[in-house]
Structure formats: structure tokens, C-alpha cells
Amino acid sequence: MSALSVRGLRKSYGAQEVVSGIDLDVTPGECFGLLGPNGAGKTTTLKLCLGLIEPGGGEIELLGEPVPGRAREARARVGVVPQFDNLDPDFTVEENLVVYGRYFRISEKEIRQRIPALLEFAGLAGRSDAPISALSGGMKRRLTLARALVNDPQLVFMDEPTTGLDPQARHLIWERLRRLTQEGKTLVLTTHFMEEAERLCHRLAIMDRGRIIAEGSPRALIAEHIEPQVLEVHGPGYETWMQRAKSLAPRVERAGDTVFCYGDDVEPLLKNLPRDLSYLHRPASLEDVFLKLTGRDLRD
Amino acid sequence: MLVWRKLMAAAVLSNLADPLIMLFGLGYGLGALLPSVEGMSYIAFFAAGQLCAATMFTASFESMFSGFSRMHGQKTWDAILYAPLTIDDIVAGEIVWAASKAWLTGSTILGVAAVFGLAASPWVLLALPAAFLVGLAFSAAGLIMCVLARGWDFFAYYMTLFMTPMMMISGVFFPAEQLPAPLLAVAKALPLYHGVQIVRPLVAGGPPPALWLHAAVLLAYAAAGYALAIYFARKRFSS
Numbered sequence: 001m002s003a004l005s006v007r008g009l010r011k012s013y014g015a016q017e018v019v020s021g022i023d024l025d026v027t028p029g030e031c032f033g034l035l036g037p038n039g040a041g042k043t044t045t046l047k048l049c050l051g052l053i054e055p056g057g058g059e060i061e062l063l064g065e066p067v068p069g070r071a072r073e074a075r076a077r078v079g080v081v082p083q084f085d086n087l088d089p090d091f092t093v094e095e096n097l098v099v100y101g102r103y104f105r106i107s108e109k110e111i112r113q114r115i116p117a118l119l120e121f122a123g124l125a126g127r128s129d130a131p132i133s134a135l136s137g138g139m140k141r142r143l144t145l146a147r148a149l150v151n152d153p154q155l156v157f158m159d160e161p162t163t164g165l166d167p168q169a170r171h172l173i174w175e176r177l178r179r180l181t182q183e184g185k186t187l188v189l190t191t192h193f194m195e196e197a198e199r200l201c202h203r204l205a206i207m208d209r210g211r212i213i214a215e216g217s218p219r220a221l222i223a224e225h226i227e228p229q230v231l232e233v234h235g236p237g238y239e240t241w242m243q244r245a246k247s248l249a250p251r252v253e254r255a256g257d258t259v260f261c262y263g264d265d266v267e268p269l270l271k272n273l274p275r276d277l278s279y280l281h282r283p284a285s286l287e288d289v290f291l292k293l294t295g296r297d298l299r300d
Numbered sequence: 301m302l303v304w305r306k307l308m309a310a311a312v313l314s315n316l317a318d319p320l321i322m323l324f325g326l327g328y329g330l331g332a333l334l335p336s337v338e339g340m341s342y343i344a345f346f347a348a349g350q351l352c353a354a355t356m357f358t359a360s361f362e363s364m365f366s367g368f369s370r371m372h373g374q375k376t377w378d379a380i381l382y383a384p385l386t387i388d389d390i391v392a393g394e395i396v397w398a399a400s401k402a403w404l405t406g407s408t409i410l411g412v413a414a415v416f417g418l419a420a421s422p423w424v425l426l427a428l429p430a431a432f433l434v435g436l437a438f439s440a441a442g443l444i445m446c447v448l449a450r451g452w453d454f455f456a457y458y459m460t461l462f463m464t465p466m467m468m469i470s471g472v473f474f475p476a477e478q479l480p481a482p483l484l485a486v487a488k489a490l491p492l493y494h495g496v497q498i499v500r501p502l503v504a505g506g507p508p509p510a511l512w513l514h515a516a517v518l519l520a521y522a523a524a525g526y527a528l529a530i531y532f533a534r535k536r537f538s539s
Contacts, residue, residue, distance in 0.1 A: 054538055076383075
């Protein structure tokens with residue numbers, strides 16, 4: 001049985017279709033990533049799965065409950081980390097957790113028993129009486145994560161969990177999320193941060209303009225969609241060089257003043273590279289797949 | 301779901317000081333110039349009106365400004381919606397909360413009036429549930445404004461175009477019956493007038509005439525406001 005199963009899901013706002021018939025299956029215990037540029041329909045999909053907005057068509061089953069029909073029952077066993085923190089600034093760290101737990105009808109006594117473990121998990125031990133305004137961005141994010149765990153959920157939705165955090169804070173969150181999957185929780189996260197998806201997700205789907213355009217493990221997606229080696233070149237005279245490169249590599253692209261060459265072997269290109277051009281030779285990554293599939297045009 | 305909001309009781313103080321200062325300032329100041337009004341001292345007359353007006357203000361401010369802050373600024377409503385609660389629960393919670401806070405304002409004014417000997421009869425105890433009813437009616441109306449608002453300045457229209465004129469014609473400062481007939485008819489269609497019509501006879505020490513009619517109007521405002529607030533809140537949050 002799937003932790004989350006979506007069939008033919010659609011949602012329109014006015015004449016614009018934001019989600020155009022998507023299918024998803026998330027296996028219990030896996031970390032599933034939903035990737036896509038801004039405006040691809042990721043956040044709308046999450047809201048639909050939680051039963052917060054009415055779908056235009058299709059079926060959703062979350063932890064065995066039909067959504068939106070029994071969304072309330074499903075949400076009782078789900079945690080949510082939203083894109084923007086919405087902790088209550090009138091309360092302290094501990095009060096935020098107590099109040100949130102009360103929304104799940106958990107007794108105050110039971111919540112208070114869970115709090116030390118939650119704060120330890122969030123790296124906020126000893127801060128239970130701190131006001132929200134005294135927390136850094138990373139701390140708020142971790143507290144939001146702890147808040148999403150207050151009902152001991154089976155599945156946690158995360159909308160861009162590390163956007164806006166510094167590398168230290170990001171790595172700490174990643175480590176905690178891995179710990180959650182080891183504990184057997186199912187994670188569904190949206191991101192447009194490829195490194196995050198590559199590190200955390202067992203499986204992912206790339207979404208663009210309301211459709212799912214690719215699905216699989218990060219390695220499988222790279223193997224399937226892109227050549228293994230990448231050479232990035234920029235500098236004076238790159239345009240002339242690009243013409244030559246086209247005969248030496250199977251795929252050559254230009255973005256601004258940089259030439260991207262993809263291939264199984266880029267040695268012949270490296271040998272033919274003039275000295276005054278700067279280059280970067282690296283293995284292909286998920287970001288290359290993402291850019292190939294969704295294009296290099298700017299999204300707003 | 302309301303348990304936690306008790307933590308904010310500290311903020312109530314400011315809701316009480318203002319109406320009391322106004323009560324004593326206007327009540328004693330103007331009262332010295334005026335003979336008795338409807339058989340009461342002016343300050344007792346005004347205390348009954350001020351009880352309803354202050355209750356209205358607390359209910360409206362809480363449901364509009366604090367509600368909007370929780371809904372729009374702090375996104376607290378969004379956070380609550382991830383839990384097994386719905387937008388209907390939040391609307392009901394906000395209305396009952398604002399009405400409770402308003403009731404506290406009304407009952408404090410009543411308590412002060414009693415201490416100063418302005419309301420001595422046991423009948424005034426009935427003003428306590430009446431104040432809650434006034435609170436419910438205006439909290440529900442305020443919450444409609446809250447879920448319709450796109451920005452903070454939206455509330456200024458409601459306050460200036462609706463609340464202030466209503467306060468002038470609803471018998472808070474002077475008997476509404478001395479108004480021209482069309483204005484009196486408008487007052488009678490609005491909730492504040494009916495609150496005053498319940499509370500003033502109670503402060504004077506007797507049962508209000510047509511008590512159930514006035515209570516029914518307030519209840520109708522609360523119920524219709526609740527239904528409309530839920531309708532608009534669902535609309536706002538389902539998109």
C-alpha cells in the first residue's frame with residue numbers, strides 16, 4: 001500500500017490549469033522529492049494532498065484515507081513544514097509546541113512529556129522558554145520541524161525545507177531528515193534545490209507547468225537523461241570555440257556567456273581548449289537533468 | 301482549541317482603561333450640566349450605553365485587527381489548518397474568543413458602575429449575558445470584514461462608515477427616540493440599538509420591555525455573521 005497515492009489530479013484557477021493530471025505513488029518509509037521551477041505547481045500539489053483546497057479532478061489517498069473526504073483523519077497522522085515559518089510570535093518555544101499539540105487533541109501532560117525529545121531533535125534543548133523573536137532563521141526552521149513532529153506523524157510534508165538557510169543550518173536539517181527516514185517515517189518534500197534532492201531523496205519526480213515530466217531515483221534520472229561528463233567553458237572567443245566543440249561532443253549548449261558540453265568522454269574537448277578560456281570539468285548532476293528537462297529560461 | 305489564548309490576557313487592560321476614562325470624563329462632565337435622562341442620572345444613563353459601545357469596540361477590534369494579524373500577518377491560521385482542524389473551526393474559535401474578550405470589557409464596566417452605585421438592582425446581572433450577546437454579534441460582523449480584507453486600511457471603511465455613525469444613533473449618548481423617524485428606523489435595524497435597549501433598563505433596575513425581540517435581533521446578527529464569515533473564509537482559503 002502507498003503512503004500517498006495520487007491519480008489524475010487536476011486543479012485550475014480560472015482559465016489557468018496549475019496541476020494538469022498528475023499521478024504519484026509514495027512508498028511508506030521513503031523520502032520522495034517533488035522538484036520543479038517556481039510556479040510548476042508543487043505547493044498547490046501539496047495543498048491538494050492535505051485536503052486544504054478542492055481538486056478540480058482526480059483521486060488522492062493519504063495514509064489510506066480518501067482526500068478531501070477524510071482529510072481531517074489523514075491530517076491527524078501527518079506533519080507539515082510549510083515554505084514560510086508560521087510559528088506564533090506571541091509564544092515561547094515550548095508554548096508553540098504545547099499549543100500546536102492541542103490542535104491534535106493531545107493532552108497537555110502528554111505534550112509536555114514529548115517536548116524534551118522534540119527540542120533535543122531540533123537542537124533547541126535548553127531553549128524552551130526563549131521567545132520566537134530570539135531565534136535565528138535556522139532555529140525557527142528546526143522548531144517548525146519539531147512542531148510538525150508533535151503528533152508523532154507517519155508522514156511529513158515539507159515545502160522547501162532549507163530555503164534561505166546558511167550551509168551549517170542546512171546540513172543540520174538534512175541530517176535530521178535522514179534520521180527521520182531511519183525511524184521509518186515517510187517524507188515528501190518539494191524543493192528546487194538539486195543538491196538537497198540528490199542527497200536526501202530515494203525517489204523524485206520533476207514537475208513543470210503542472211505535469212510530471214520525469215520520475216525515478218536521482219542516479220537513474222541522471223543515467224537516463226544526461227551524458228555523464230560535463231565541461232563548462234567561458235572566456236574570450238568562446239563563440240568560435242563553440243563551433244569546433246560541436247563536432248567533438250554529442251551535445252553542446254550555450255547559456256549567456258558559458259558553453260556547456262555534455263558527453264561520455266570530454267578528453268578530446270579538453271585537448272582542444274585554448275589557454276585563455278576558463279573551464280570546469282565535472283560529473284553530470286541532477287541539476288543538469290533538471291535544466292535539460294525544464295529549460296534554461298527564467299521562471300517567475 | 302481556545303485554551304492557549306488565555307495566555308494573552310495581559311492585552312485586555314488597554315481595552316478597559318479607555319472606555320472607563322470616557323465614562324467618567326463624559327459622564328461626570330456632561331452629567332453636571334444635564335438633568336436626569338429617562339429618570340436616571342446622566343452618568344448611569346451613559347454607563348449603560350458605554351457598556352454596549354465598549355463591548356462593540358473590543359469585539360470589533362479583536363475580530364478585525366487581531367484576527368487579521370493572525371490570519372494574514374502571522375499566518376497562524378495556515379498553521380492550524382495543517383492540523384486536523386478546518387476553516388470553520390477557526391472562524392468559530394475567533395468569534396467566540398473575540399466575544400469573550402468583549403464580554404470582559406462589558407462586565408468590567410458594569411462592575412465599576414456597580415461599585416460607584418450607578419447600578420444597584422439585581423437586574424443588572426442580566427446585563428452580563430446581554431454583553432456577551434453584543435460581543436457575539438459584533439465579533440461575527442468583524443470577522444466577515446477580517447476574511448474579506450486585502451489590507452489593513454480596509455477596516456477604516458467599516459469603522460468610519462458603519463461603527464461610528466451607528467454609535468451616534470443607537471442611544472449611547474442620548475435617547476435614540478429623539479432622533480428623526482427615518483434615523484431611528486435605521487438604528488432599529490442595527491444591532492447596537494438593541495444592545496442598549498436591553499442593558500439600559502437593567503441598569504435602571506427593572507426588566508427591559510421587549511427583551512426577547514432585542515435579544516433575537518442580536519442573535520440573528522451573530523448567526524448571520526457567523527454563516528457569512530464561514531462562507532467568505534472558505535472562499536478565501538480554498539483558493
